[in-house]
Amino acid sequence: MSVRHVARRVAASVAATAAAGTFAALAFTSPASAAGPASGSIVPNAAQPVAPFAANTPFDSGQNINVVIPVNSAFASPDNSTAKKVVECAAPNGVVPTLSSACDGLTIQGPTVVAAADGHFTLTSYTVYALPDSVSLGEGAGGPVCGNTLATECILYVGDDYNDFTKPHLWSQPFLINANGNDLGANPGDGTPEVPMAIILPASAMGLLGAAVLIRRRRKTARAA
């Protein structure tokens, strides 16, 4: 197999993956109805950094963020009378977890959160941790992992019962978080680069395709010469 074939296959594969990822992201983020996201949806930008923070930087363990849930059909009346729980869950490569064991109950928020009749709410000062967290949560290995690589991406579960994914719930956008050994959140970020992946992946695919075409042309030119 030539380099050209390899490059072509890689480029095609990446492009397909990126397209699929983009499609999946769009599918998740599209509102299910006029009432906003339906249960199980990802809510883009639900996990919002609080200024000041560095853009294009993972969250920093111990950083306080706001959890902003817009109008939605998942928590709208009558479900709004049930308190909402916010916990961190492992979401490797941004894939929404399917098992409750991916979620870390020790990361639950302190105050009770009750949604408005249209389902929206904002939880301020929610503390995010790189997981497992021994400093503040007293954790050892074995539980969900949230870190700063795509393989250790994190996501927030927001809903009625993090032990039961059949109950109304939404997900934040996947994000990255840096461990720091002290949970002071001294280098706050915005949890990216996960969100721009929908842009980066197609762009990367285009780049690879372009490179393949370039190589092909050069070889043609060389043969002609």
Next chain:
Amino acid sequence: MQNHKLRTGVLRAAAVGAAALSTALIVGGGVASASIPPDPQGGATPVAPHFYNGNVEGIRDAGSDTTFFMMQRLGDLYTGAGLYGCTTNTTAGQTLFNSGETSTASNINFFCQSGQNVSTTDVNDNWDRTEVTQGVDLVGSGGGQNQLCQATPTPLPVDFSRSSKPAGSACSDMVQTGYAKDGVDTLTYPVNPTAIGTGVAATAPYSTMNGGVVGPVGNGWLPGDPNGGPYTGTALTTGGITNVGGAASSAYELWCATDTTRITDCGQLTNLGPNLEIQGVVLSNSASTGTITGTFPSTVAIGDAITGPDIPASTTITGVSGGTINLSNPPTNATDTVRITTASALAVGAGAPIGIPVRILGVNTNSGTEATWASYANSGVGSTGNCSANMDKNAALDPNPVTAVGDNATAHIALENNSDQVDQFAVTDFPGDAVSQAIEASTTLYIESDGVYNTNPYAAATTIAGVGYSGLKVPLNGKLPTTPTKLQNTYPTARTLFNIYRTSTIRASAGGFLNWICDGNTNFNKGLDNTTGINFDTELTNAIGSVFGFPRLTDTTVAPANGTPADGLAAPNNSCAASLAVNTTSGSNTITLTAGGNFPPDIVNAGGLATGGSVTVTGTGIPAGTSVSSGTGTSTLTLSASATATSGVGGVTVVFGGVPSVTTVASPQT
């Protein structure tokens, strides 16, 4: 061409690398060691930490409601592990693991055989097939401790008690093993009675309050506010409750006080200003005054704006004296509810009454949850406090005189940790009147385990007219329950969840189970749960922490800076670790047991833990960072550092990090 070769080389290298990686993964993931394990230590003389005696036994706990379901899960995991335990005796005359027993035709399956393990045998997780059950006849931590100590009769044996409060005084030899943290929350229920049915209460006494129209008082609704909000009072979730100030604290005044300081009206908690509502103001046109029985709140001052249906616009207060205010404009003669705009807010508990009683729902006095709350409410007052015995001094009665008869004539006392009882009492009190039921629920304060609240939405909610309303956590001393505030004991009702055993009666099988819970793959490695493919310790951590919402403590958890939260009850983080009285000598790096004898074999020499680490030693006169160097199983341990103090008579108690709590058992055989 050279470029082409280079690319080809790179690809070949990549292919070879990938193949090698794949091979490594296959080898690493698929071909595990499958040797048959030898029998573990134990038998006629069971040894720590597992205390295997080779006898199939049943053990039973009793007590706490808070930990009941969690212990069912942990007990099930342990019992389930026994599926891959020892091979029991099948015929008479077989050689048994326990040399003190004999296999006969009448005791088939009673004992583990010697040397009969198979490839699937798990020697670290309930090898001798103990069966764990949970008692429910006397629910509550205090009840469990009493049964353990035989201070209260028990229909079935109790090996250890489940407890959400520290060991008490039912007997003198109780040892507590704290394996999780929790906190006790007080909840207010955001039910809006005006949004239910007609929105008007049909039954006395609620039908007589504000014309039967009562909004969600806990959310800050005051009479006259729009039913759907916004509300001008202070929500309980904002104001909170404190125990700072002893008898003058809002917690004491709600739950304990029986004199005039008792908080009886919802307005005292929520009608704080600056938009202060004062009811029953007698307005005088001729005197240009307003008067009330009693005195105006301390924040009412000259210059405050005052409004009311019979008060001219732009009227201000020109004088305040006791129960009389002077007004800048003469009002119409009337008795009104007025609003005064104050410069500052009153303290929670000092608010102006609004004529709607607050209800305290009593809780089972055997409960550790109740005991924790009683201690919180009573703290700073001591043994003379009205909650020194329990928190139910002000438990509310059925407010409806028609139904407050017979069995319903006494104060409402609920089981701990289930908000749904709030509506069950309300339905009994106001049959057929959902609005009155809603008022009863919305004016109720109830306490509940934070872990239960977080993980059981049903138990966190009261259901009125078919809709479940989750309770709202009320801040305590300005704090809310989070894992850090519970672990560090900064949440005022942070507490440790224990299993408690007696040194004089602990059986080998119970000791092994308690140690299995306490150790987090530090002293010994748990095996894979053959049913799920997950390590048992991971399953324990997940069950305790995420399924039941309690931060787990193990034998390596260190003590927090503050060992006792504001409720005055010690909440240790390191009681899952072995704790022994030892003799120390200043300048010497050796210690001996005060009681004599040998140290247990699970206090291993340096590097001997399953993690490869060493057992840490902490206590008075032991330098920070000290660990065990050598001497395991002998009468003298050598430490990595010398003591800085000499222990007196009775020695000094030190904690051995990495060693689970039970180091010796009283009953090695059943």
